[in-house]
Amino acid sequence: MTTVEQAEKLILAQLKDYGNETVPFEQALGKVLAEPILADRDLPPFNRVTMDGIAVSYDALQNGINTFKIKATQAAGDEPATIDEPNECIEIMTGAVLPASADTVIRYEDVEIRAGQACVYVQDIKKGQNIHPRGIDKKQGDVLAASGQMVTPAIISLAASVGKTHLLVKKTPRVVIISSGDELVDVDQIPSPYQIRKSNSYTVKAVLKQHGLQADVLHIPDDPEVTKIQIQHCLQNYDVLLLSGGISMGKFDYIPQALEDLQVENIFHKVAQRPGKPFWFGRDKDGALVFAFPGNPVATFVCLHRYFLTWLNATLGLPQQLPVYAVLDKDFEFLPALQYYLQVKLKSNQHGQLMASPVEGNGSGDFANLADTEAFLELPLERNEFKKGEVFRVWKF
């Protein structure tokens, strides 16, 4: 059977560039930059005053002058004033441009201003103090944010500060979430005693929304002809089909047959993991990818995070996410020869360690449990006993 590692490798071999698009910079939040953001001028663009107070020449202080005539008052945004004589100063505000004839700012708290004069109280004044010098953060033309970075609020700020009203970002793949089966009824319906309501599609849609993807949702009834037509339509109109359920070999699962008829190549079927073992992954001749997750909700949730989001980040060109590790906080046993995804709560301890507490549900169909946990602990395939204090990779959701 395909291992988790092999499955990941096979999926990551299917990367594709879905192109770029230009969006207003505020709408770029959460998207991936397809161009660098460059400094349009030095940052700061001028010697910027960082305290309200007076601007003087340091030499004047050195020469024993401690009372200065206020020649002008200069606010942030004002054209800079000038001092002509050593015993003159400019009353100046935070954010203002340091006048060329001054080099030091003394804050209000350290001077007394009376009758147009400022008297300096303190001794300990450093040349250049209370000034954020031009270009010290970045020089004009420097890269502020590189292509391939995820747009964060900090990057939104950088875009605004350099006047990038629009940003070139990676286009995301067009995704359709497909459920199937006549046992599923709509959320607003009362199911018969042997039916259940659709829920997986909503979960998947919500997770994708958290990752900046708007996906369409489709339900396919148990009818072989309709199934084939609908799957064909999706292969032609979407980049990725995310199926939840309908891929087992049961008599009424028409999806495997439709995929075969439509010549979708099966790259692997079944992964040595629980939950999620029946996971089917394939590729249409025109490049559409099919992630067919098992119907049980926890399995879909594991596979979505472990495989689809990993693929999504990679296909958008994001740097690979650094693995996160956590310490198992009690013994756990799992006998089948499958890589187990254990639902855990996480807590940071005083040693800076992430502690993982298993919250066991009633098997992989128990979705209620997921609302109380935060992550899956990935327990290695080749072992059956996992001891308190051992460290394993963790996948947060």
Place this chain on the structure above:
Amino acid sequence: MTTVEQAEKLILAQLKDYGNETVPFEQALGKVLAEPILADRDLPPFNRVTMDGIAVSYDALQNGINTFKIKATQAAGDEPATIDEPNECIEIMTGAVLPASADTVIRYEDVEIRAGQACVYVQDIKKGQNIHPRGIDKKQGDVLAASGQMVTPAIISLAASVGKTHLLVKKTPRVVIISSGDELVDVDQIPSPYQIRKSNSYTVKAVLKQHGLQADVLHIPDDPEVTKIQIQHCLQNYDVLLLSGGISMGKFDYIPQALEDLQVENIFHKVAQRPGKPFWFGRDKDGALVFAFPGNPVATFVCLHRYFLTWLNATLGLPQQLPVYAVLDKDFEFLPALQYYLQVKLKSNQHGQLMASPVEGNGSGDFANLADTEAFLELPLERNEFKKGEVFRVWKF
């Protein structure tokens, strides 16, 4: 001067219930539940078959029967079939209701089906296998998600499965983000050599968006009358005013005067921290809160995460977030008697420890740095030297 701890306490004393609203369940993602989600029936609602195969009576197997006549085929969503004789079975699909007359499911892989008969190959069959029993996850009326929980994709799924098309959630406060100062020009404008573009408001707006808050944005020019009118309008029409800049005592900062004239009570001004020392917090007589952050972008970013988001979670009734700790990975010195917020990159190590690497910028005005870091390490006020290997609280952004 107010300490960070005192400031937090004073802010958390200003909690208010902003009421509830009903939204379509999919739109509740990221909001806070104001009602519990209850199981409308047992979960699973019936003894649910978890493998494609045949349903039989375990007693029949015990009595040596290993060949069964297929009496009916039953898919998920079908009304359950019935076996009348011990040597009969139902061919049955994943998700189907277990017929009352059967108690065990044998998967396809372990039987051979030929000419309307199923012959069981394997010995090791357990009574009740491949069945997810009715009510084992939750009983009808059980709480699936409690009031006060943040709506996650898992909770969206629970809502769907119990038919909650709409959810009662906490209303979020109405927030306005205010910038001020004639030195700021719009993003699409070319600033003069002594002006800069607005950027703080966009950063704040993006952070709030990540936390599910839609905020309005307002810029106030340097004019005392206009300032007073605008601030008054905001106090009357919003629950929270988030100011960035304009609160120092500079000659052209009209905001402190406007707040005083409008009788906004100052709860504290200045916190023993860097960046963010000039932070001003107050409350209007009618309850509007004013978070007036210093104008420097990193200070605003620190205060927004450290104070406003902490307040927001608390006022919405979310459980207090557990602190996260990280290990400083190199020595660091900070002399002023202020609590320092050090920008760091984070990395999980093989011991499950979160390691924090300082990325020092050029003082608190250096925003470019924030795009390369992920968190602030909160270094205690009472110390000046911080050693590699020591653990401190970390605030992710």
